Amino acid sequence: MSLSHDLFARARVHMPGGVNSPVRAFAAVGGEPVFFERAEGAHMWSVDGKRFIDYIGSWGPMICGHAHPKIVEAVQHAAANSLSFGTPSPGEVTMAEMLCEMIPSLDQVRMVNSGTEAAMSAMRVARAATGRERFIKFEGCYHGHADSFLVKAGSGAQTLGVPTSPGVPKALAELTLNARFNDLDSVEALFKQYPDEIACVAVEPIAGNMNCILPESGFLEGLRELCDRYGSALLFDEVMTGFRVHPKGAQGLYGITPDLTCFGKVIGAGMPVGAFGGKAEYMKLVAPSGPVYQAGTLSGNPVAMAAGIANLELLGQPNFYEHLGQITASLADGLQAKADAAGIPMTTVAVGGMFGFFFSDAERVTNFDEAAACDLERFKKFFTGMLAEGIYLAPSAFEAGFVSSAHSPADVIETLAAAEKVLSEIAG
């Protein structure tokens, strides 16, 4: 038996399901989770000493790879000065300046400690700004686990088959309206039904919590137009896509200006960080400049700011996004070619440093129903086979994959060799 097995047995005694976040438990793919103790660049080492090529990247933050020396140095320096002041400190100012400079739709930002907090707080601002209570989200999108969002949610909620969680008050859930991703008619129908009641449309501009689904041409533009027509705010949840798919986020990639945006992951480099921001007319409502209460003991934490600033600085290296995009595309194209050669229907997606693959014969997967119709059993076999080969993919068919600037062509070659072997086993 392994050290991972022993740890998981101990973990299950005092931790629900043995984990602190559900998808980590491997519920969707079977077997037991691997415990890790060290990582560097594109590689992670389990407690049993096995090396894996990592395509989760801590679910997005590790865009420069694990334990990047510049980030580690920044963190060590900040930590030596204090883990937390609970007062204003310089790193927060630098972070706010960097974010507002890099993302043109931001006049102001508020730092928080997770993507969940960012989405929850941005929603409160949208509701306060419009004086409305209902909002539209999309089936299979995930915006963290605040009550209002846990209605037909994606990610782990979907993986575990509890897209609408018990414990969410019915009265609150009734205010959450679900539309279909890439289906403007479904959004317009809700606006027509509640023309004066919708505070905002919240959307992952590239859906990353039902695998990886791109917006069809005109979809995001259409959302912008509908929000303008009905006086609603457009809220982009860029917790995953922010600085991952383009230096200006998905909003920069597609040229759409949202009213409010949520960030997380990359801006914290692995520290617990989130942020929400937007136009001054919205952000001036946030306490203490306005009446919308929002606070955090550790928000703007100096160590987290140091890590995030170092990460964002690294993104400015020459050709960073070109390299990231090329390596990610070579992985997705390679997987497609291996699946084609094995005669296994697969559709792959790559955008910036984010990718997805569906066991499906559809040319494109465009919404949650289509993602859910993919061959989940085949995914499970592929995941399990790849894990045995030392390739660490997300343990659910409803998650996107992440590549870092530390992934080399050799890592991709090794991954594709493993995929060839596993796919031929599945096909046989």
Ligand code: PMP
């Ligand atoms: N929004 C999106 C788009 C996400 O992908 C996630 C997390 N995967 C969240 C919000 C929630 O972030 P956190 O897990 O940091 O609370």
